Amino acid sequence: MLRLVSFVAISIICHTGAGHCAHAQQASLDVLVYGSTPAGVAASIAASREGMNVVLVEPSDHFGGIMTGGLSNPDFKTFEALGGFYQEFMDSVLAHYTHTYGPDSKQVDDSYYGVWYEPRVAQKIFMDLLKKNNVQLLMQHALRQVQLDSTNGNPQIKRVTFENRQGQIQQLTAEVFIDATYEGDLMAASGVPYRVGRESRSVYGELFAGVKYFSRDHKFLPGSTGAGDHKIQCFNFRLCMTDSLENRITVWKPEHYQRERYDRLLELIEEGQVKSLHDVIKFRYLPNRKADINDPLYSPFGIRLMEAQHAWPEGDSATRADIFQQHKDYTLGLLYFMQNDTTVPASIREEASAWGFARDEFEETNGFSPALYLREGRRMKSDFVLTEHDTQPEVPGQVRAKLHADAVAICDYSMDSHGNGAPIPFHPGVTEGAFNFYVQPYQLPYRIMLPPRTEGLLVPVAVSASHVAYSSLRMEPTWTSLGYAAGLAAAQAVIGKKQLRSIDVAVLQKTIHKYNAFTVYVTDVGPRDEFFKVAQFLGTQGYFHGLFEYENVPYIGRGSGKGMRGQYIAAYPYHEIHPDKVMDATLAQRWNEMAGTDLPYEGKLRKAFLQEIYSASFK
Secondary structure, rough: OEEEEEOOOOOOOOEEEOOOOHHHEOOOOEEEOOOOOOOHHHHHHHHOOOOOEEEEEOOOOOHHHHOOOOOOOOOOOOHHHOOOHHHHHHHHEEEEHHHHOOOHHHHHHHHHOOOOOOHHHHHHHHHHHHHOOEEEOOOEEEEEEEEEEEEEEEEEEEEEEEEOOOOOOOEEEEEEEEEEOOOOOOHHHHHOOOEOEEOOHHOOOOOOOOOEEEOOOOOOOOOOOOOOOOOOOEEEOEEEOOOOOOOOEEOOOOOOOOOOHHHHHHHHHHHOOOOOHHHHOEEEEEOOOEEEEEOOOOOOOOOOOOOOOOOOOOOHHHHHHHHHHHHHHHHOOOEHHHHHHOOOOHHHHHHHOOOOEEEOOOOHOEEEEEEOOOOOOOOOOOOOOOOOOHHOOOOOOOOOOOOOOOEEEEEEEEEEEEEEEOOOOEEOOOOEEEEOOOOOEEEEHHHHHOOOEEOOOOOOOOEEEEHHHHHHHOOOHHHHHHHHHHHHHHHHHHHHHHOOOOHHHHHHHHHHHHHHOOOOOOOOOOOOOOOHHHHHHHHHHHOOOHHHHOOOOOOOOOOOOOOEEEEEEEEOOOOOOOOOOOOOOOHHHHHHHOOOOOOOOOOEEEHHHHHHHHHHOOO
């Protein structure tokens, strides 16, 4: 039975008098991706590389999500966790600066192996990749309607209607749809269950769930009830600023300037808690004398606008536009205040006044970022929900995080929240909901992208995860990995004429490894190693879980970070597998039992023995 599901947060299908309903354009595709976030770009390219006819649809006039909107300092911990599409992006960044400025240039050094980049460079690379891979991009096409029918008792997406800025209607039919929006808009419009806000501690037994006051020295403070609520993580802009006089646009006074908003900053300055510009704004330096400006975690005052973000996920276009403007006014006002208000100490005013918006970035918005940094939107509620526990070892004392044999990506970042609510008088210097807690790299299962019933849809951004787990995986290197896996899964389903929940995940994993992407964290076998695909596949099946417990090597915690720049650290210890180590009887027995084989081991290296197991598993 055919039924229609309209997205309540967006207006009706045709504007009165537009006259386009009867003449809607129609097209049939293999894969449709909604949302040109980095995950959406990755998903589109992955599906196209597998031979799919792909269209990438973006509702706004901004392409590339936050990575082309100011976030130029990506969040990950170790380089050993980077592969696949994100490594390809980094290689392209490095190639750009090398070709443009020379291999020994300061720009190449400042890009740090392609990790740090200017927003305009990221946009060029993404756009070039779309063109090279024949992905059609539709900009300013907002979702208006989703059409479902029934497949084996489950709803299946068949057609989606979009409307452009001129009021023209386009109906697109596809075999597979991918929702790559930060908010989960297509997912919600399709009737998929989701959650907005925080679970209480009692729901999944998570230590960091619910309302909490967590100090900088990692202590829970009084008032940390663990209660659930509707609140999501705070937003802020990731600004691209410069201290180059020739390329600098002076910060202007916003139309809706509210000086009283910054009275608390003056109090913190008088109390000695804020002594410099860097206590309020986090700088990460980029090539060509620019900086990625972010909100500093645990700072008593920053560029985050607390309590203004909660209505965004469910908000209509007018609500979201209002929230965007509130954040813009607040951010501009704060910068203007620190640069110009005579009550601010001269030393801070001098520091702040050295910086302005980069003239050669975001030219259409006068240098100000067109993308609000959305740390959290809706989160799908599927049959499996990733939680804090999945970031931890399942067995006490074990090195590796919990095993997921259906993993399609990994995450290498701490559980990290910039907060959900404003400080209270009892804890005036603590943002409610803020926390940062290190975890080992962990696996992300295919299941978190699958809706519980709806067919023909994958959700690689608004995945099925708790608020706590989402605070860790919500990083662009992780989202691009999930997006790429979603694109490959979509292609596999179309080619095999199967539902997404019925595809062979082992085949999907082999395809992921073909593109040099990870499904398990292994530090001494990289994508350039001929043993890479074997190590990734068998490691995902659990062959390396417990390896160092077997060898009785003590666990010493996270990497030291010695010799690394920024937040990045050395590889996590005891996640290597020593492929050139000679096999012994105990390990051979264990691996043979796992594989159901009886292979001889004498005189063989680990990689040779595992290669035989890998080959036997696909006979």
